[in-house]
Amino acid sequence: MPNSRPLPPVLRVWTNRNYAFFMGGCIPNYITYWMQRVGIGWLAWDMTHSPLWLGILAAMDLAPLLLLAPIAGAVVDRWDPLKQFRIAQLCILLHAAALPLLYFSGNMSIGALLGLTAFYGVVYPFMSSARLAVLPRTMRREDLASGIALDSALFHGSRFLGPAIAGVLIPIYGVGATLVVNAFGSAWLQACLIFVNLGAPEGPGRKSRNIFRDVGEAFSYVRHHGGIGPIFLILVVVSTFTRPVQDMMPGIAGSIYHAGPVGLAWLTSSLGVGAMISGAWIALRGRIAGLTQVIINGALLMTAGITGLVSTDIIYVGIPFAVLTGFSLNTMSTSVQTLVQASVPDDMRGRVMSLYIMIFRGAPAMGSLILGAVSTHIGLQVSFTCAAVLSFAMWLVFRPRRRKIALELEQEAPQRRRVAN
Numbered sequence: 158m159p160n161s162r163p164l165p166p167v168l169r170v171w172t173n174r175n176y177a178f179f180m181g182g183c184i185p186n187y188i189t190y191w192m193q194r195v196g197i198g199w200l201a202w203d204m205t206h207s208p209l210w211l212g213i214l215a216a217m218d219l220a221p222l223l224l225l226a227p228i229a230g231a232v233v234d235r236w237d238p239l240k241q242f243r244i245a246q247l248c249i250l251l252h253a254a255a256l257p258l259l260y261f262s263g264n265m266s267i268g269a270l271l272g273l274t275a276f277y278g279v280v281y282p283f284m285s286s287a288r289l290a291v292l293p294r295t296m297r298r299e300d301l302a303s304g305i306a307l308d309s310a311l312f313h314g315s316r317f318l319g320p321a322i323a324g325v326l327i328p329i330y331g332v333g334a335t336l337v338v339n340a341f342g343s344a345w346l347q348a349c350l351i352f353v354n355l356g357a358p359e360g361p362g363r364k365s366r367n368i369f370r371d372v373g374e375a376f377s378y379v380r381h382h383g384g385i386g387p388i389f390l391i392l393v394v395v396s397t398f399t400r401p402v403q404d405m406m407p408g409i410a411g412s413i414y415h416a417g418p419v420g421l422a423w424l425t426s427s428l429g430v431g432a433m434i435s436g437a438w439i440a441l442r443g444r445i446a447g448l449t450q451v452i453i454n455g456a457l458l459m460t461a462g463i464t465g466l467v468s469t470d471i472i473y474v475g476i477p478f479a480v481l482t483g484f485s486l487n488t489m490s491t492s493v494q495t496l497v498q499a500s501v502p503d504d505m506r507g508r509v510m511s512l513y514i515m516i517f518r519g520a521p522a523m524g525s526l527i528l529g530a531v532s533t534h535i536g537l538q539v540s541f542t543c544a545a546v547l548s549f550a551m552w553l554v555f556r557p558r559r560r561k562i563a564l565e566l567e568q569e570a571p572q573r574r575r576v577a578n
Contacts, residue, residue: 166303167440175295175353176304180311182349187312189335189342191319193256195425196327196335197270198407199418200260203332204267208408208537212529215404215522217271221278222519229286230511231371234504238290243350245284250343252277257336282514289510293498294355302495303440309491310436320429324422375508384500384565385509387558388452388493389516394551395489396520398544399459402466402482403428404525408537414472427476431462431483439491445499448492449563455492456552458485463545467538490517496566 163169171177201214233241255273259265296304326334379385402409406428410421439451462485465478494513501509532540555562 165441166300167307170296170300170304170307173296173300173304175355176300178349178352179291179295180308182346183308184311184315186339186342186346187315188319188322189339191315191425191429192323192326192335193253193339195320195323195418195422196332197256197274198404199327199421200265200332201267201270202407202411204270206411208405208412208532209529210267211405211408212401212525212527214271214274215401215525215529217274218278218281218404218522220519220522220526221275222282222515222522225279226282226286226511226515226519227372227375227508228368229282230375230508230514231368232283233286233290233507233511234371235368238287238294238507239350239353239355241283242287242291243347245280245287246343246347246350248280249277249284250340250347252280253336253340253343257333257340260333260336281518282511285514285518286507286511289494289498289514290507291353291355293506295353301499302442302445305495305498306436306439306442306491308436309487309494310433310440312432312436315429318426318429320422320425324419324426327418327422371508375505375512378505379509379512382565384449384562385497387555387562388449388496388566389512391452391456391551391555392490392493392513392516393520394547395456395459395486396517397524398528398547399463399482399541400486400517400521401525401528402463402541402544403486404521405528405532405537405541408529408532409467409541412537413467413470414475415470416472420472423472423476424479427479428483428486431480431485432487433483434480435484435488436491439488439495445495446567447563448496449559449566452489452492452496453552453555453559455485455489456548456555459489460545460549460552463541463548467541493517500566 164172197214198211201210205211252273259269259273292305292308293301323335326338379389403425406425407421410416410424414420414424416424439448458481462478462480462482466475466482469475469478494510497509497513498506528537528540528544
């Protein structure tokens, strides 16, 4: 009897039981989360009609990461990351339930929205740090590149489906419908986590050490690493000056394209389509080699995408550039995450990946606040054109260094060892 052909990497990863249950809970929640994001964004814009308030809202959502992410990562390395993820996700479920209760009771205001967003911002670093530590443990090492990229593709694919559904629900049922649906999505994820069993964490833990010493060790590790340090620096520039396009999209839709919630949903969905395409491409690619070049090229694509997006007021012309922007953003972030997950040792994983979260999620909070304030004086078009110029400058700086960085990060040999034995 002839041997059956091996499954392609993008299908083989689903044979990992824990990965299947984990992603089975996450995928519906991804969709409902992006529905809620569109609803909250339009609700804030409808109440204020101010790019500055959109920037403040984004800052409330993401700024706590700048302080809490390194500590959350140190906690992950000391404790069971799956337990931490479950507890943090329960807090997010309470947040998701509070939003529709306030909205339908008539007590929603910009102050209440900012307060709930700040609560989510405090919980998020503990949830996300734990999640990135749990994800590689749900699969075999040979499935790591495909598993991480597939997760990214599904997450960003939900950025297409979620806003598209929101664009239908909001005109018919109102913003509150998106809030209700996300509460159910959060509850579904919490239920699926019951079936994820990873066993006890390996290693004796780090409970006897000072937590701030652990945080300092992570910063030192990244700073001295010849590959992680440079790509984290690239991520800082991308996350601060170009990624805020996602949070400022209600303003772009309203002030540049003069579009309502349906137009906002189309633009946001277009970002998700581009991100989904890039994630699927990396997942099907199924290997680590060459991802450094992918990151560098992403900066050039980013320049073209954002420049085109803010250079027209015709939404059907802007949509393809939104797709290109989403593609380049996700290509860079997914490649960085995959390279770091593959090279960082186990007892540094929580802390190093928390720095990734701090940059990728926290830096846009500061960028959104800065761009929101600047845009009130010079407009969103000029602000994001300047951001595109910075992206191009970054490509010029790092392109000659790409081979040296690749040598540090694209080793196929397993490096999942402990720093201190």
